[in-house]
Amino acid sequence: xxxxxxxxRKDVRHQWIEIVVSAGLLxxxxxxxxxxxxxxxxxxxxNEGAGAVLYVIAGALTTxxxxxxxxxxxxxxxxxxxxxxxxxxxxTRPYEWKQLLVAKILFVIAFINVPLFLAQxxxxxxxxxxxxxxxxxxxxxQLFWTLVLLLPAVALAAVTRNIGHWLLALxxxxxxxxxxxxxxxxxxxxxxxxxxxxxxxLLVIMAAIAAILLQYSLRRTAQSRWLIAAVxxxxxxxxxxxxxxxxxxxxxxxxKPDFPLRLSLAVAPSGIHYHLRNRVPVNVEFxxxxxxxxxxxxxxxxxxxxxxxxxxxxxxxWEGRGGMSFPEDKILTTNLEISKDELDKLSASPITGDLMxxxxxxxxxxxxxxxxxxxxxxxxxxxxxxxxxxxxxxxxTCRVALRRPQFWMVSSEMASSTCPLANDxxxxxxxxxxxxxxxxxxxxxxxxxxxxxxxxxxxxxxxxNRISGICPGTPLTLSNPDDVGRSRIEVHIDNAWFDAxxxxxxxxxxx
Amino acid sequence: xxxxxxxxxxxxxxxxxxxQGFTLSVPEGAVYALVGPNGAGKTTAxxxxxxxxxxxxxxxxxxxxxxxQVKGHRLESxxxxxxxxxxxxxxTVEYMLAYLRGFYPTWDRNLETELIKQFELPRNxxxxxxxxxxxxxxxxxxxxxxxxxxxxLDEPFTGLDPLVRDELIQGLLDRAEESTIFVSSHDLGxxxxxxxxxxxxxxxxxxxxxELATLTSxxxxxELTFDAPPAMPPQPPPNWxxxxxxxxxxxxxxxQFDAERSAADIRxxxxxxxxxxxxxxxxxxxxxxxxxxxxxxx
Numbered sequence: 001x002x003x004x005x006x007x008x009r010k011d012v013r014h015q016w017i018e019i020v021v022s023a024g025l026l027x028x029x030x031x032x033x034x035x036x037x038x039x040x041x042x043x044x045x046x047n048e049g050a051g052a053v054l055y056v057i058a059g060a061l062t063t064x065x066x067x068x069x070x071x072x073x074x075x076x077x078x079x080x081x082x083x084x085x086x087x088x089x090x091x092t093r094p095y096e097w098k099q100l101l102v103a104k105i106l107f108v109i110a111f112i113n114v115p116l117f118l119a120q121x122x123x124x125x126x127x128x129x130x131x132x133x134x135x136x137x138x139x140x141x142q143l144f145w146t147l148v149l150l151l152p153a154v155a156l157a158a159v160t161r162n163i164g165h166w167l168l169a170l171x172x173x174x175x176x177x178x179x180x181x182x183x184x185x186x187x188x189x190x191x192x193x194x195x196x197x198x199x200x201x202l203l204v205i206m207a208a209i210a211a212i213l214l215q216y217s218l219r220r221t222a223q224s225r226w227l228i229a230a231v232x233x234x235x236x237x238x239x240x241x242x243x244x245x246x247x248x249x250x251x252x253x254x255x256k257p258d259f260p261l262r263l264s265l266a267v268a269p270s271g272i273h274y275h276l277r278n279r280v281p282v283n284v285e286f287x288x289x290x291x292x293x294x295x296x297x298x299x300x301x302x303x304x305x306x307x308x309x310x311x312x313x314x315x316x317x318w319e320g321r322g323g324m325s326f327p328e329d330k331i332l333t334t335n336l337e338i339s340k341d342e343l344d345k346l347s348a349s350p351i352t353g354d355l356m357x358x359x360x361x362x363x364x365x366x367x368x369x370x371x372x373x374x375x376x377x378x379x380x381x382x383x384x385x386x387x388x389x390x391x392x393x394x395x396x397t398c399r400v401a402l403r404r405p406q407f408w409m410v411s412s413e414m415a416s417s418t419c420p421l422a423n424d425x426x427x428x429x430x431x432x433x434x435x436x437x438x439x440x441x442x443x444x445x446x447x448x449x450x451x452x453x454x455x456x457x458x459x460x461x462x463x464x465n466r467i468s469g470i471c472p473g474t475p476l477t478l479s480n481p482d483d484v485g486r487s488r489i490e491v492h493i494d495n496a497w498f499d500a501x502x503x504x505x506x507x508x509x510x511x
Numbered sequence: 512x513x514x515x516x517x518x519x520x521x522x523x524x525x526x527x528x529x530x531q532g533f534t535l536s537v538p539e540g541a542v543y544a545l546v547g548p549n550g551a552g553k554t555t556a557x558x559x560x561x562x563x564x565x566x567x568x569x570x571x572x573x574x575x576x577x578x579x580q581v582k583g584h585r586l587e588s589x590x591x592x593x594x595x596x597x598x599x600x601x602x603t604v605e606y607m608l609a610y611l612r613g614f615y616p617t618w619d620r621n622l623e624t625e626l627i628k629q630f631e632l633p634r635n636x637x638x639x640x641x642x643x644x645x646x647x648x649x650x651x652x653x654x655x656x657x658x659x660x661x662x663x664l665d666e667p668f669t670g671l672d673p674l675v676r677d678e679l680i681q682g683l684l685d686r687a688e689e690s691t692i693f694v695s696s697h698d699l700g701x702x703x704x705x706x707x708x709x710x711x712x713x714x715x716x717x718x719x720x721x722e723l724a725t726l727t728s729x730x731x732x733x734e735l736t737f738d739a740p741p742a743m744p745p746q747p748p749p750n751w752x753x754x755x756x757x758x759x760x761x762x763x764x765x766x767q768f769d770a771e772r773s774a775a776d777i778r779x780x781x782x783x784x785x786x787x788x789x790x791x792x793x794x795x796x797x798x799x800x801x802x803x804x805x806x807x808x809x
């Protein structure tokens with residue numbers, strides 16, 4: 001332990017200014033986050049004077065500066081005894097590599113993990129929650145930041161000689177990320193979330209640990225760098241070689257005859273008046289039938305494949321889409337997108353297509369009632385919420401500790417809303433329902449530096465997209481939708497439909 | 512027993528053969544100088560001994576330990592000072608010594624104080640603010656204060672003024688009795704004053720290695736004066752190097768000097784010269800002669 005203490009004390013002495021700066025930024029970060037709970041939006045802050053302007057600037061700068069200060073602490077600590085290179089004074093001194101590594105880990109824990117943990121615990125407490133109840137989530141956040149940020153930063157520092165080299169390595173990482181996203185855009189369906197995604201993260205973590213151990217135990221810089229490069233290559237290979245179509249088909253089996261959706265393709269010329277990012281939309285409508293009162297369906301995504309008689313084809317790959325339909329909705333409408341250039345190319349000869357759409361069917365369970373109190377109130381199993389009694393369209397604003405519920409639905413009859421109607425607002429009809437959804441992750445905490453999430457809950461009507469306000473006294477129904485099955489619907493689109501569609505498209509272009 | 516031993520050491524950097532079968536034995540207690548021109552492979556050899564670099568093939572040992580295992584506690588008995596080594600420049604001299612103290616069980620506080628005084632080191636000045644000479648002194652002090660059994664120095668005197676050089680050499684010699692000193696240099700003049708053994712490395716190959724006293728005793732500059740210009744032998748003995756003549760004077764370097772035998776060889780080849788002069792040679796003159804002859808004198 002002698003060497004650990006000796007090296008640790010030396011690093012503290014060397015970096016005390018950086019440590020103080022980092023701690024100051026963390027305090028500033030906590031102050032900014034606490035301010036976010038109580039302050040109004042930026043527009044209103046502009047009227048509050050110089051203090052508010054300072055707050056806005058601090059809010060924008062604190063998080064990136066805090067991350068930079070941590071990176072600086074890590075890089076300087078590791079480069080204090082850099083395992084890369086052959087000119088460092090420590091290489092010919094009787095350092096025990098395990099003790100050196102422990103000293104560096106201790107430094108990171110002492111000046112990054114522990115202060116962050118304390119700041120997060122403080123924020124949870126100040127947000128009105130009992131930190132002890134959220135210990136698992138707080139520790140999970142530490143693990144998350146350690147694995148996705150601190151560990152790779154230490155690994156990069158361990159294979160570089162100085163901060164210039166480290167920045168260069170960071171530039172390579174950035175270029176790799178850009179390359180990966182370009183590759184992902186070129187690989188159809190790679191945006192479909194698969195379990196393979198986590199293999200990439202696992203590989204990065206394992207490579208970082210291996211590079212650190214290799215460097216500290218044997219100082220094999222070239223091999224460590226090759227290892228990191230090889231893992232980057234493997235991640236690219238995984239992206240290219242993953243059988244996304246098969247995984248999508250497995251995740252979404254073909255719909256059984258009793259599935260409560262029937263697809264109908266509409267030409268819908270009114271829906272194709274915009275050309276966004278060189279893409280043209282195709283309106284698709286689904287007719288709902290047989291959906292029980294306690295169920296609803298959610299559209300998750302689609303794959304559209306087009307081909308013409310000349311043998312040319314175009315594949316959208318997996319495109320994620322949202323949209324929900326409830327028993328009172330008769331129709332679910334969604335827009336698909338086609339590349340305009342591809343469509344022009346394909347339309348030189350007769351086009352046909354195949355459309356696959358993926359859905360999840362939910363059953364609502366565990367329904368319970370709740371009447372919105374006045375002022376700030378504790379929303380069961382969620383956090384602290386408040387409503388604006390004078391606003392007919394604003395929903396609820398809530399503070400949540402560490403994570404939102406995995407999937408929550410809150411519904412309300414518009415007619416029972418206690419919000420005052422705006423002058424031009426029509427009184428709702430009986431039976432019109434507005435809903436809001438809250439979706440969190442399944443992990444003990446949602447990724448983020450702040451353990452307190454500020455979330456707005458907006459209520460709207462799915463069929464009309466009308467937004468409705470929630471005011472004190474409004475009765476709500478809470479429920480936990482249960483995923484009861486995923487299905488895909490496939491349909492062949494014949495040339496006649498495309499002829500009609502292209503005619504409609506050309507007429508809107510000429511307008 | 513050898514303090515340092517290498518056997519057929521080879522180090523290749525891509526297309527460059529930095530060491531080509533380097534074999535050396537440094538006896539305990541020696542002040543062993545590894546000399547050679549820049550790029551000869553001296554630093555590579557030392558870095559392999561110190562486990563900074565790995566050999567391509569061959570074997571190296573320091574204090575009986577394979578050099579690949581020279582790390583951790585094994586460095587408690589080895590001192591290393593190099594002109595190329597980066598120092599923690601933010602540390603003051605005093606703090607550096609205090610910091611390193613924790614790594615060496617045999618650290619001698621009295622010796623540390625003595626070395627600070629002997630080298631006139633400014634305790635509170637940062638290493639980054641020291642002159643090159645002062646920095647080398649601080650590095651040497653930090654490598655002597657724990658009584659290392661072996662001290663390895665890589666070009667420690669390069670670029671230093673003569674006064675600092677003498678101080679460093681004196682500091683080393685004061686500890687020579689308790690340690691084996693292995694020092695590389697391309698400056699022969701400085702080596703001659705204190706080395707007990709010398710090895711000459713050129714283009715990665717060891718040209719020779721022997722005690723300095725033996726080396727200087729077997730090399731002589733020979734000048735022969737004749738009454739008339741003599742006939743030059745078509746094939747002089749192999750131990751006669753750089754033979755030249757000017758009118759009635761012949762000069763060469765004898766690399767296996769023995770007063771009687773060398774004189775007898777001269778008489779056998781040239782007859783009786785009017786005058787024979789055998790002059791001792793400096794180390795620098797010996798190496799120049801060898802380098803020019805481009806051959807192994809042994």
